[in-house]
Amino acid sequence: MSRTLPIQTVEFVSVADAMQPVDAAQFARMPYCARVLAENIVRRQSAADVSGYLQALGARRHDVDFPYYPARVVLQDLLGTPALVDLAGMRDAVAEAGGDPATVNPVVPTHLVVDHSLNVEVAGTAPDAMIRNMEIEQRKNAERFEFLAWCKQAFSNLDVLMPGNGILHQVNIEYLSPVVQVVDGVAFPDTLVGTDSHTTMINALGVLGWGVGGIEAESVMLGRPIWMRLPEIVGVQLTGARQPGVMATDLVLAITEFLRKQKVVGTIIEFFGDGARGLPLADRATISNMAPEFGATAALFAIDDRTLEFLRLTGRSEEQITLVETYAKAQGLWADGFAHAEYDRTLSFDLSTVRRALAGPANPHDRVPLSALVSSGIAKRKAVPSTMEHDALSVPLTDGAVVIAAITSCTNTSNPRNMIAAGLLARNAIERGLKRQLWVKTSLAPGSRPVESYLRSAQLLAPLEALGFGIIGFGCTSCNGMSGPLPQAIEDDIVSRDVHTVAVLSGNRNFNGRIHPRVREAFLASPPLVVAYAIAGTINIDIEADALGADRNGAPVYLADVWPSDEEIDSVLKENIHGGQYLRIYTQMFAARDADARQSSVPPRFPWREDSDYIRRPPYWKRELTTPARFRDMRALAVLGDNVTTDDLSPSGAILADSAAGEYLIAHGVRPAEFNSYGTRRGDHLVAIRATFANNRLRNEMAGGREGSYTRLEPEGTVTRLFDAAERYLARGQELIVVAGKNYGAGSSRDWAAKGVRLVGVRAVVCENFERIHRSNLVGMGVLPLEFTDGVTRNTLSLDGSETYTIEGVGNAIQPGERLTLRISRRNGETLSTPVKCRVDTLEEVQIFEAGGLLPRIAGEFMKVA
Numbered sequence: 061m062s063r064t065l066p067i068q069t070v071e072f073v074s075v076a077d078a079m080q081p082v083d084a085a086q087f088a089r090m091p092y093c094a095r096v097l098a099e100n101i102v103r104r105q106s107a108a109d110v111s112g113y114l115q116a117l118g119a120r121r122h123d124v125d126f127p128y129y130p131a132r133v134v135l136q137d138l139l140g141t142p143a144l145v146d147l148a149g150m151r152d153a154v155a156e157a158g159g160d161p162a163t164v165n166p167v168v169p170t171h172l173v174v175d176h177s178l179n180v181e182v183a184g185t186a187p188d189a190m191i192r193n194m195e196i197e198q199r200k201n202a203e204r205f206e207f208l209a210w211c212k213q214a215f216s217n218l219d220v221l222m223p224g225n226g227i228l229h230q231v232n233i234e235y236l237s238p239v240v241q242v243v244d245g246v247a248f249p250d251t252l253v254g255t256d257s258h259t260t261m262i263n264a265l266g267v268l269g270w271g272v273g274g275i276e277a278e279s280v281m282l283g284r285p286i287w288m289r290l291p292e293i294v295g296v297q298l299t300g301a302r303q304p305g306v307m308a309t310d311l312v313l314a315i316t317e318f319l320r321k322q323k324v325v326g327t328i329i330e331f332f333g334d335g336a337r338g339l340p341l342a343d344r345a346t347i348s349n350m351a352p353e354f355g356a357t358a359a360l361f362a363i364d365d366r367t368l369e370f371l372r373l374t375g376r377s378e379e380q381i382t383l384v385e386t387y388a389k390a391q392g393l394w395a396d397g398f399a400h401a402e403y404d405r406t407l408s409f410d411l412s413t414v415r416r417a418l419a420g421p422a423n424p425h426d427r428v429p430l431s432a433l434v435s436s437g438i439a440k441r442k443a444v445p446s447t448m449e450h451d452a453l454s455v456p457l458t459d460g461a462v463v464i465a466a467i468t469s470c471t472n473t474s475n476p477r478n479m480i481a482a483g484l485l486a487r488n489a490i491e492r493g494l495k496r497q498l499w500v501k502t503s504l505a506p507g508s509r510p511v512e513s514y515l516r517s518a519q520l521l522a523p524l525e526a527l528g529f530g531i532i533g534f535g536c537t538s539c540n541g542m543s544g545p546l547p548q549a550i551e552d553d554i555v556s557r558d559v560h561t562v563a564v565l566s567g568n569r570n571f572n573g574r575i576h577p578r579v580r581e582a583f584l585a586s587p588p589l590v591v592a593y594a595i596a597g598t599i600n601i602d603i604e605a606d607a608l609g610a611d612r613n614g615a616p617v618y619l620a621d622v623w624p625s626d627e628e629i630d631s632v633l634k635e636n637i638h639g640g641q642y643l644r645i646y647t648q649m650f651a652a653r654d655a656d657a658r659q660s661s662v663p664p665r666f667p668w669r670e671d672s673d674y675i676r677r678p679p680y681w682k683r684e685l686t687t688p689a690r691f692r693d694m695r696a697l698a699v700l701g702d703n704v705t706t707d708d709l710s711p712s713g714a715i716l717a718d719s720a721a722g723e724y725l726i727a728h729g730v731r732p733a734e735f736n737s738y739g740t741r742r743g744d745h746l747v748a749i750r751a752t753f754a755n756n757r758l759r760n761e762m763a764g765g766r767e768g769s770y771t772r773l774e775p776e777g778t779v780t781r782l783f784d785a786a787e788r789y790l791a792r793g794q795e796l797i798v799v800a801g802k803n804y805g806a807g808s809s810r811d812w813a814a815k816g817v818r819l820v821g822v823r824a825v826v827c828e829n830f831e832r833i834h835r836s837n838l839v840g841m842g843v844l845p846l847e848f849t850d851g852v853t854r855n856t857l858s859l860d861g862s863e864t865y866t867i868e869g870v871g872n873a874i875q876p877g878e879r880l881t882l883r884i885s886r887r888n889g890e891t892l893s894t895p896v897k898c899r900v901d902t903l904e905e906v907q908i909f910e911a912g913g914l915l916p917r918i919a920g921e922f923m924k925v926a
Contacts, residue, residue, distance in 0.1 A: 065247060067386050072247045076392055078102045079118060082111055086118030087392065088400040091293045092362050093328045094120065095392055096249050096268045097128060103248055104129050104285075117290060120404060125902045127285035130269070131241055132252040133277055135172040136228045136536075138712060138739035139255035139811060141204055142678075143274035144172070144211045144218075145743045146915055147281075148666040149678040154922045155665060162664045164922060166217040167283030171236055173221045173228040174208065176712075177201050177740050178535035180466070180544035184503040184525070185496075189532040194224055197533070200736045203674035204743060213662040225649050226534045228254065229261040229470040230507035233345055234374045235646045239265050239367065240387045247387050253280055257352035257808050257833060258470060258568065264344035265370070266363035266393060271352065273837035274811035275914045282918060287904035291357055292327040295403035298335030300412030304626050307416070308346040308475050309566065309586035313427045314414040316353045320425035322407055325355030325803070326832045332398060335411045336361060341370035342475040349471045350568050352807070353424040357832055363388040364395035374510075375643030416589070416604070418564070421581030422572045423703065428583075430604050457499055457553050457561075458598070463546060464563035464576060465496075465594035466503045466538035467529060467587045472566035473507040476514060480632050482529075482587035483520025484624035489595060490523045492622060493612035497597025499550055502528030505537040509645045510637075517636040527591060539567030541713020542737060543576045554578045564593040571705045571807055573757035577714055592619055673728055676744040679819075681919055686842070686912030689795055689823040691867040693885075695774050697786060697822055698753060699761040699854060699861045700800040704827075705807035706834060708755045710748070710816050712739035712808070719769065720783035721750035742812050745819065752816030753782045762861035774862055775887075786820035796820070797865050799854050800827035805834025814841040818913075824867060826882060826896055828853055835899055842913035844870070845899040846880065852894050862887045867896075874909065876901050 063074050075098045079087040090098065094117050101113045105127070116124035135143060151161035181196045182189040198205070205222065212220040225231065232254075241250050250267045253259065257271035272280070280286060296319070302311060319329070329351065331344075339347075344361045351359035361367075363384065371381050388394045419427050457463075472478050496502055504524060506512060512531060515521045524530070537543065543563070545551070554561055555578065563575045563582040566589075570582035583599065593599065595608045607616035668677045679685060700708070715722050715735040724747060725735055738754070741747040753760070754769045763770035764779050771782040789796055798817065804827035805813065814837035817825070824844040838845045844867070848854075869880040875898070883893045900909050911917035 065386050065390055067382060069245060070242055070247045071245055072387060072391060073099060073102045075099050075102060079114060082114045083118055089402045090118060091401045091403055092330050092360055092398065093268055093293060099249060100128055101126060120290060122290050125287050125289055128288055129285050130251045130253045130280055133168050133170040133281050134228055134232055134252055134254035134259060135170065136176050136256045137172065137174040138176040138742060139274045140172040142742045143255060143278050145675060146278055146678055150919050151665055152677060153681045153919045159922055165215050166281040168281055169217055170281050171219045173231055174223040175227045175535045176540055177223060178533045178537055179542040180503045180532055180537050182532065183501050184530035184532050185528040189530050193533045197223055200734065201740055203672055204740060207675045210662050210666055214664060221653055224534055226508035227470040227536050228256060229258050230474045233262055233265060234508055234642060237262055237265060237267050238380060239267060239384045253277060258349050260351035260358050261345050261349035261470060263348040263358050263360045264341055265367055266361060268358060270358045271833055273833055273840060275840040276836055279914055279918065287902045292404045294324055294327045294329050295406040296329055296331050297333035297408045298331055298411055299333055299408060300335055300410040301338055302411055305416065305623060306414055307478055307481060307586035308343040309472055309478060310414050310416050311411060312347045312350050313417050313419045313584065315347060315409060316350055316425045317427040318409055319354040327356050329356045329359045331361050341366050342477060346471055346475050353568060362395035362398060363393050373639055375639040418583040418585045420570055420583035422570060424568060424570060424584055431602055433599060434602050457559055459560035460598045460600035461561050462500050462564050462593050462597055462599060463550060463561045464538060464543050464579060465500050465590050466565040467590050468505045468537045468565055469539035469567040470507045471568040472587055473511055476633055476637055477629055478587045479511055479515060480518065481624055481629050482591050483515055483518060483524055484628060485588040485591050485622050486527050487520060487523035488622035490526050492617045494595050494609045494617055496528045496594045500594045500597055501546060502594050503532045503537060504529040505532055506534055509534060510641050513641045513645060514637045518632050527594060538565045538575055539569055541574050546578060551578055562599050564590050566590050571707045573755045574707045574713060577716060577756050673725060673730060673744050673747055674741055676746060678745055680913060680915045686916045691824065691870050694795045694797040694865045695789060696799055696861040697796040698771055698798050699859055701759060702801035703803045703806055704800050706805060706810040706813040707807055708758050709753060709813035710751050710810055711755045713737055719754055720781060721747050721754065724750055748812050749816050749819045750783055752820050772861060790821050796822045798822055798825045799859055801854065802828045803831055805831040811837050814838045814843060818843050830899060839900055839905045839909050840914040842909055846896040847899055849895050849897050874898055874900055874906055876903060876906060
């Protein structure tokens with residue numbers, strides 16, 4: 061099964077050859093991802109096991125567990141830092157059990173990019189915004205960065221890129237991924253998992269990768285396979301071509317809306333067809349990046365000439381480009397080798413039908429055509445006037461006012477065409493005398509340093525800066541809830557009059573409360589539209605029909621007057637972007653990283669500080685957290701509706717002073733100005749646990765209609781802050797359950813959405829269905845995920861949280877996917893029972909759950925070796 065490539069002296073294992081003794085005809089019918097997974101099996105498994113796994117993959121069976129070994133792990137810092145805190149804590153647990161702590165190391169090559177701690181403290185209107193924001197970032201995160209410096213020295217096989225260099229996904233696709241790896245003379249596909257759901261951006265290169273929670277990433281880092289079952293594979297035929305004036309953002313918002321309606325949650329999607337072949341790699345990346353918004357595990361494009369063009373554009377060597385082409389064609393991963401591929405479902409989407417649009421006000425799949433925004437009634441328009449003093453000018457703030465306009469996120473700032481279009485629109489607007497409205501906080505946070513290089517080369521930075529879109533730093537900002545503070549006068553006015561304000565951002569996430577606690581609605585838009593809405597200052601206009609503003613002579617200026625032509629965008633793109641920019645920037649970046657690495661040795665165990673509120677030794681190996689649950693007479697901590705996101709379960713953005721975490725920090729001497737964010741403090745479980753259900757837009761049906769982090773303490777029947785109720789229950793030894801609707805755990809991969817739930821005493825979650833990553837994280841924390849069956853919901857059962865719940869059938873050894881019984885006892889003495897499906901899906905997950913979670917299980921294995 062081993063062959064030699066017709067270049068160098070590189071060998072590879074041939075999936076087509078391996079399929080011969082199984083079923084020679086099956087290879088031609090295998091989709092792209094199945095061939096990648098098959099290669100992994102052939103290369104990594106013993107000969108005795110290969111045949112059965114290949115037979116299951118070739119037949120697209122979804123009931124066979126098989127091991128998958130990703131080649132790399134990538135970490136962003138908000139989840140990567142807690143993951144490394146866990147590994148440091150595991151070293152302590154192993155040492156205290158008599159083992160060698162230095163044996164706890166990543167086995168799989170791991171990259172961490174610090175990209176989520178940048179906050180827009182200083183808006184893009186300030187000429188020194190980037191310098192000031194980075195200074196604040198360094199000061200507020202000093203403890204985190206010191207810990208990461210220790211990690212880089214203490215752990216082998218770990219690479220850390222410190223802040224100011226870009227977003228993980230963009231660095232990954234522009235530099236880190238070789239597409240095809242060679243180790244010990246054997247070539248194989250680059251594969252990975254990452255602690256961010258948007259890891260899927262790499263799928264545009266034909267690289268199989270997806271987002272996982274931190275605890276699952278830790279398992280892969282330590283050399284363990286992901287035991288998985290083949291997901292449903294959906295082929296999406298793209299037809300037609302993008303229409304003039306339509307951006308990649310518009311395409312992906314339309315595709316997201318379409319695929320959400322097609323119910324592709326948990327699937328792997330493969331795009332093909334003439335429309336796919338016509339898309340440049342950057343547009344493919346924009347689409348693949350938003351796979352979690354479809355609900356899909358991955359969203360792949362096969363390797364083709366567009367892939368090679370991108371590798372050349374981003375400065376990869378000709379030797380590597382030749383390797384990618386030669387290997388892909390020899391292994392059957394080149395795009396034209398899938399004429400006979402068979403999918404579980406095949407869908408079709410016509411790119412030519414897409415028009416400019418937004419998505420919102422609180423979900424990335426709720427697409428709204430620009431012309432329909434005003435008539436949709438999404439925003440209140442009671443137009444309550446107010447006059448306040450801000451920047452020495454009288455500013456009216458009314459419902460629908462845009463108070464944040466941010467060009468941000470890896471989804472859109474990775475796409476040069478998007479960014480050039482934004483710069484050209486800004487240039488045209490300045491030439492016509494248009495200005496940003498003063499109440500709009502503006503910012504530009506590119507996902508990588510080459511963006512600045514080509515915008516500067518095209519002379520488009522200056523017009524962006526003139527409209528307030530100066531570069532405030534390189535990292536993930538508003539899309540992650542790091543929009544920074546609004547001017548105090550504006551925030552006071554919003555709070556005092558309950559003004560219905562709006563954010564417009566070029567992001568991928570706009571869930572309730574995510575972008576800013578004081579922003580009621582958030583809309584996703586292409587970068588040029590973000591600039592246009594900053595000029596308009598409100599969403600209460602038809603931006604394609606109404607005037608954006610007036611020119612110097614008082615004449616109206618419309619969007620069509622300033623929107624650049626496709627021909628001009630493409631011309632500027634061609635003249636100002638080249639591989640030398642990427643090669644120079646990344647060569648210097650990684651050389652500087654190596655030069656900055658400290659040469660001094662560090663102790664194998666991290667010296668925890670008791671007074672730290674950023675980095676604290678984790679508790680996951682304590683007996684009380686690994687003791688099996690009784691699952692009897694549980695109380696509901698929350699009864700929730702549909703589309704509960706990980707932002708609801710554990711927000712990552714601003715910490716309010718009157719929240720449980722805010723009060724805790726104040727009590728420990730931290731001023732509100734130094735709170736930083738929930739995400740940056742996840743290395744301290746005592747702070748992070750207080751973020752559980754802390755979203756100020758949470759709608760808990762037990763809270764009597766009150767919005768925010770509240771619940772009803774039972775049996776008292778008193779509405780109180782949710783964390784306070786959880787503490788009361790913990791003191792009583794009361795086990796807890798969460799009841800919810802559809803799509804529980806949607807959104808970002810966030811292990812603290814499961815960690816926090818477990819630490820406040822929740823032992824089970826029952827809902828209609830789970831999003832993939834969060835279900836896995838719950839199992840990894842020893843929380844039992846259950847799904848209602850046969851059309852039963854919390855509503856059909858009339859559940860209000862006053863009940864007690866017992867799970868029957870949970871014996872000493874649960875079975876993957878088995879049916880259990882949920883017995884419900886109402887306050888009036890009535891009891892009823894309903895079947896529920898156990899969503900512990902594989903035998904590997906059974907073992908993890910029974911160990912009390914993944915971390916105790918892995919530590920136990922190290923201790924056995926010791």
